[in-house]
Amino acid sequence: MKAFEKNEKPRIGLYSTGLEAYWSQFPTLHDRLKGYGTFIEDKISQWGEVYNFGIVDNPEAGKKAGDYFNENKVDLIFCHAATYCNSASILPIHQRCNAKVVILNLQPAVNVNYEKATIEEWLAHCGACPVPEYCNAFNRAGIDYKVVSGLLGLAANPEFSMSNEITKDSPEARRAWQEIENWVKAATVKRTLMASRIGFLGNTYNGMLDMYSDFAMIQAQTGVHVEVLEMDDLDAQLQSVTEDNKNKTLDEIQDMFEISEDSPSEKLAKKPTQSQLDWSATVASAQDKLINKFNLNGLTYYYHGSAGSHFEQVQSGFIVGNSLLTSKHVPCAGEGDLKTDISMKICDILGLGGSFCEIVVADYNDGTILLGHDGPFHLDIAEGKPKLRGLGVYHGKQGTGVSVEAKVKTGPITTLGLTQTIDGKLKLIISEGISTDGPIMKIGNTQTPVKFTVDPDTYFEKWFALAPTHHCAMSIGKNTDIFKKVGYMLDIETVEVK
Structure with missing residues (x-):
């Protein structure tokens, strides 16, 4: 039978967190974290239109990201906690844009390579570190939030990685990505109902x-x-x-x-x-x-x-x-x-x-x-x-x-x-x-x-x-x-x- 309608595609905002001071200290870290963000963008693009701002690493970038998400009328924002970033940098995003926010706490590897790990390697894996700070800031600002935790689910090791980051078949990655897909589907419901x-x-x-x-x-x-x-x-x-x-x-x-x-x-x-x-x-x-x-x-x-x-x-x-x-x-x-x-x-x-x-x-x-x-x-x-x-x-x-x-x-x-x-x-x-x-x-x-x-x-x-x-x-x-x-x-x- 002829179907009368197709669902509206949701508009999904995405950004990754980082600290501006890190980039001069650890030259390859920025591009590595940006690569994680691109991987997340590509996955979510299966289910919705993704507006990836990139890395937010200071309060001014946060203000720009909030305006960017408003301009693109996003239904949902994923905050990818890529590494530490102070909460003052990301709070302006959600004070400007009132779309629902889901924090992604997705660790790249099952565990770090303890014998070879450097500070830069540690920083690439410590996404959980700032999440409590984000939650506290959101709560005190009256902003609702949800969190998805698990493994990132990469199929290949990125350049400069010292740890095994191939986790696509791990139960922690599958569970996390099922959660993310369900959030995008929930955003699909909202946008479709609105139309x-x-x-x-x-x-x-x-x-x-x-x-x-x-x-x-x-x-x-x-x-x-x-x-x-x-x-x-x-x-x-x-x-x-x-x-x-x-x-x-x-x-x-x-x-x-x-x-x-x-x-x-x-x-x-x-x-x-x-x-x-x-x-x-x-x-x-x-x-x-x-x-x-x-x-x-x-x-x-x-x-x-x-x-x-x-x-x-x-x-x-x-x-x-x-x-x-x-x-x-x-x-x-x-x-x-x-x-x-x-x-x-x-x-x-x-x-x-x-x-x-x-x-x-x-x-x-x-x-x-x-x-x-x-x-x-x-x-x-x-x-x-x-x-x-x-x-x-x-x-x-x-x-x-x-x-x-x-x-x-x-x-x-x-x-x-x-x-x-x-x-x-x-x-x-x-x-x-x-x-x-x-x-x-x-x-x-x-x-x-x-x-x-x-x-x-x-x-x-x-x-x-x-x-x-x-x-x-x-x-x-x-x-x-x-x-x-x-x-x-x-x-x-x-x-x-x-």
């Missing part, structure tokens, strides 16, 4: 107080623009859908879904009729056109509609198209849940899926909790081919139509919820578990049995205590660490249920 436009189509499901969102608050705290849409906007696109549009979407549906037979358990869940599939394909084609017209990167939707009305018929075709859109990197959240749509968007930016779900029921024999919803579903993370079922009634909603029955692939999963607190602040809620191969109901809903790190009742009570919304996004993998980094980049409180 995102999420459509809000229709209204919020009446009475779901946890779903209601203040659009100004959403934009203020995430950078996401909310485009308010009417059903007439979608209907205008619907009128322009051609037979060719519909047939191409039908091909997508046949490729992505298994068309079910009648459910063995639910008499309302039948094999979809051709007319139901045709209508779902027609509405899905209109949804594609809507996304293109308004340049949307996500869609939050719900429309009640009066019984038997045209718009009730239109919304009855939403689920299939919104599942297709979600897998084209335009996450769609039902019931007017804008906050969970943003959670889904975060998961999708990171390439981790992001399916719309809620608690369904516990299985106390199996120790699992079933998570799912009546749509939409992220097809990229499905266990097998999702099924389409025709439903005689959308429970709790107007109309009838085709729904998606699917489960997330077996293995580690992480849920990500976004809620709002009493003071109007957003809060991310994370929990890790395992998607099992347990059974699901054959009722046309998405459902995934999940075994969390605690028993169902303990999980329920811990999760409920955090005042979540009743929806969340489900991603694949163990993603607590990167989700916490995203929360840090967005200045959103982040908590974990464990």
